[in-house]
Amino acid sequence: MSDVLQETVLAPAAKLPAVKLKVVDCDIHPMLRSSKALHPYLSQRWRDHLDSYGARTRQPFIGSPPYPKSTPALSRRDSWPPAGGPPGSDLAFMRAQHLDPLNIEVGVLQVLFPSGKDQRDLGLGAAMSRALNDWQVAEWTEPEPRLRGSIAVACDDAEARSPRSSAAPDAATSHRCSSRRAAPNRWGASVTGRSTPRRRRPGCRSACTPAAPTGTR
């Protein structure tokens, strides 16, 4: 977490105008409260791995995207929860600032960071994807029935991205399989040649999200 940004955070608006239409928000980004917040959903083996080698993607920096964004945490300046943590990490604040006042009937979650699908270590990518899915269920979709999760999959790992192998939430809570738009290398999405899961759960849609830059090769 950066400590250079505190003075740029704005206080949330006290009152919002009433919204009468019911709204489906297709893109809400939950965020881990801290770098260790995923650890409860990882085995000791992968906790130790993250503590030693960290998450390793195809980017120059450990704690920043390769092209720094225009706002802290790429977020609205009024979205920092009063109780602490980064934007998107506090369900109560998400309800108060976003779900309730905007009359959100359904909100679909998309976990941007951390990303299992961008990990160079496929084992870590699969473990992080499973953990992120478990985290979405435990801390978001179960306590808040308006929210739906997106299944994080490790795109480059043919075995791990199968819905059978991921600890995917059940059909009632899962709406979307999340994959990467850009291939990690010029020869295609994976060594098996497949770029989509074999089978999706009922009601699941595939979604592609912008990937981190993967170099020019």
Added chain:
Amino acid sequence: MSTTASRPIREVAAIQPDVLRALRPIDCDLHPAPPAMRQLLPYLDTHWREAMVTRGIDGLDLAAYPPGAPLSARPDWREGATRPAADVTAMRAQALDPWNTRIGILNCLHGAVAMYGEDMGAALARAVNDWLAAEWLDREPRLRASVTVCMRDPVQAAVEIERRASDRRFVQVLLLVSGDMPLGRRPFWPIYEAAQRHGMTVGIHAGSTYHHAATPVGWPSYYVEDYVAQAPAMQNQLLSLIAEGVFTKFPDLRVVLLESGWTWLAPFLWRANKTWHGLRSEVPWVDRAPADIVRDRVRLSIQPTDAPPEPAQLARAIEQMGADDLLLFSTDYPHWQFDAVPLPPGLPERLLPGIACDNALGFYPRLKEAIQ
């Protein structure tokens, strides 16, 4: 099985610490902990300071050295520290004083070197260099530094070299071995012109910006692959400098390979020479054998030493390199490259004064003047 092979390797012909201390070495590769953004803010101008704060830009530590990886810091250098090598006090106690080091050269591996945005990268590099001068060089007279530059923009990098030229404590320009393109290519020549003109060496250090895959065959999965790949990357860059005629165009330019592993050098020179003999009609500006160019214009820091299994073989490896003055003492502090003594066992005793300090004094123009 020989009796030599049955003994623990490091007990054979180990260098005694007092021998090294008596030589008062010059450490050519020290790594201050790269500054966090809040540490750089005072050294940024108004525009960039406001940009960093309002955009929340931070976390620019290079992925080339995961902080928790065993290689990144020796365990005893992590103890009690928020970050290894965080300040001059720690470096004095852990790297300079133990070896009676007379001069240490700082190579700050800050993310500025890998920025895609040229102007931001140049601004950060400038701030890093100002920070190095104020927080390190001003506080410890034994220290010198490499000029941090953003490799993406060699023209602005040359401006930064010009800016540092009058501060004789900046002795070298720092580049990462794996960046955007081969280092011999002409877009980089403004850096070499400026370095040569101001008597600075060019230091090529292990590490990747990860703008491209870390190997010529694509993106490997594991850190061990990335790190081992830095040695062949050094070969690629050395040959690029040779083949592109950098050493011909800049006849006084000197290059130091830092944290390269170095024992790959001899077979690389054999291959480079052999191939150049057959294909040199394509590169007529390469006016002598690659090995001759390297022995004249290139030096290599000693940590890590990718040592052969038997210490007695190390002397042979050096002999095969064809020159006695190629190696420069370094600790690579705080990276974990040695446990007891920062010189590998098996070094011929007659080479020790050269390795410890004479080779560096003879090669870095700005070091020689400091001693004089």
